[in-house]
Amino acid sequence: MLDEIDPLSTDKSHVNSQGTSVNLKKSQLTSFSLTALEERIGYEFTDKTLLGRALTHSSANATKCPSRDGENLEVLGDASLDTVVLDLLLDLNPRYNQGQLSVLKSAITCNDTLAVIAVRTGLHLLLQHRLPAKQVKELESFVDHQNKNHHLFSHEKELVVISSSEGDRAFEIDYPKVYADAFESLIGALRIDCDREDKVIRQVVLNLMGFVIVKFHTNIPVCPLQRVNQNRIKPEFKEEKNLPDGTVNVTLEVKNFQSFHGSGPSLKSAKTAAAKLAITTMPWCPTQNQAQGRKHKRTKSDPLYGQLLEKGLGTEHGACHPNYIDRLK
Numbered sequence: 001m002l003d004e005i006d007p008l009s010t011d012k013s014h015v016n017s018q019g020t021s022v023n024l025k026k027s028q029l030t031s032f033s034l035t036a037l038e039e040r041i042g043y044e045f046t047d048k049t050l051l052g053r054a055l056t057h058s059s060a061n062a063t064k065c066p067s068r069d070g071e072n073l074e075v076l077g078d079a080s081l082d083t084v085v086l087d088l089l090l091d092l093n094p095r096y097n098q099g100q101l102s103v104l105k106s107a108i109t110c111n112d113t114l115a116v117i118a119v120r121t122g123l124h125l126l127l128q129h130r131l132p133a134k135q136v137k138e139l140e141s142f143v144d145h146q147n148k149n150h151h152l153f154s155h156e157k158e159l160v161v162i163s164s165s166e167g168d169r170a171f172e173i174d175y176p177k178v179y180a181d182a183f184e185s186l187i188g189a190l191r192i193d194c195d196r197e198d199k200v201i202r203q204v205v206l207n208l209m210g211f212v213i214v215k216f217h218t219n220i221p222v223c224p225l226q227r228v229n230q231n232r233i234k235p236e237f238k239e240e241k242n243l244p245d246g247t248v249n250v251t252l253e254v255k256n257f258q259s260f261h262g263s264g265p266s267l268k269s270a271k272t273a274a275a276k277l278a279i280t281t282m283p284w285c286p287t288q289n290q291a292q293g294r295k296h297k298r299t300k301s302d303p304l305y306g307q308l309l310e311k312g313l314g315t316e317h318g319a320c321h322p323n324y325i326d327r328l329k
Contacts, residue, residue, distance in 0.1 A: 033126055040121055041186070042207040043200065045193050054189035057129035057178065070185030077188030081109050084198075084205045085213065092217045100220070107221050108212055112154040114180035119143055120151045121208055123182045131178070138265060142176055153212075155221040159276050162263075169249075169261040172273035224275035228252065235278070237271055250274050 034051060038044045045051045054070045061069040085108050089101060096104070107113065118124060124143055131139070149157070160171045187201070194200040206213075228235045240249035240261075248267050252260040252274035260281070262274025 037122060037126060041190075041204050043190060043194070043204050045189070047193050050189045050193050051186075054185040055123070055126045055128055055182065057127060057131070057182070059130040060128045070182065070189070073185040073188030073192075074181050075184075075188070076191055077184035077186065078109075080187050080191050080201055081184065081205065084202050085109055085209070087202065088206065088210075088213050089217065092214070103222065104216055104220055107216055107223075108209070111177045111180040112175035113212060114183045115142070115175040115177070116146060116151050116153055117208060117212065118179035118183040119146045121183070123186065124179055127178070127182050129178070135178075138174065139176055139178065142173060142179075145173060153221070154272075155224075159273075159280060161277065167259075167261060168277065169263055170273035170277040172262065172264040172269040172276065174265050174269045224272055224279055228275045228278055237274070239267070252278055254278065 034045075034048060037051075050073075053068065054073050056069045058064075058069045058071050066072050082105060085105055086101060089096060089104055089108075119142070124139070146152070154175055162169050162171060187205070190204055191201055234255065236253045236255075238251045238253060240251060242248050247263050247265065248270040249261065249263050250267070250270040252262065252271070254260070258281075260274045260278045262270045262272070262277060264270040264273050
């Protein structure tokens, strides 16, 4: 278990007089917490300072020197993840075409998915930052939601609908990019520390994301915004007046049908909420996008089969093991 140091703590010692969250001292990145993280990812860093960089947000870098935070590691990690995930997907099903690979890779490596994995891994407990108090509260809310709902991905979360005299309005939370960036920085730091050894990177990605890859391979999730935008009936988003608390409101108008209202802390989340509401209501937009292409049966001679089965993540048909969450704890 990771130690109890949490930058998202509401303890007043972590917030200065300007309402800005203050990053914890480097000494608080204890060997215990770093060791616990290394055990979680299945890799021990040779250069601990590199791991510390990956866990340092740019807001905590007073010098603004690129070698003092994880921003450039994030770029490297992003590219590395794309390559490894595509490699694993083709192992699962060599028959995927270009379009299917693109959709799957985007779903697996998008900010929403990586933010969930980052919290599940425990990166939020170690991330050093000086983020505004308002943003810290949003991060707290996301972590609390994830812990209470068994780390749901954005497409799995139940739609929250608020009824009023003006009609139903859906609400959607943001999946913090801050956490997704931290996860990519971790992978970037790993790539440097292991001397670009592809097998090592592949194994760590499999440790942390194997269940996601198998799960999405079985049933490809598609962004609600993409679903409604690609429909023959051309929907149109119209931004409404924002609330004093910063909540963004939008209306999704479907010609000759009806309007759907969505709200959220950002324009993206508000549009997503409205799109989800439309999908659950209208017959012209399917709620599920099954993986296309012929199913590829895994055999014991396939390298990925053994790795997935050993972790309890897969079956001979490539399906996600029903107990994959418990197996990864």
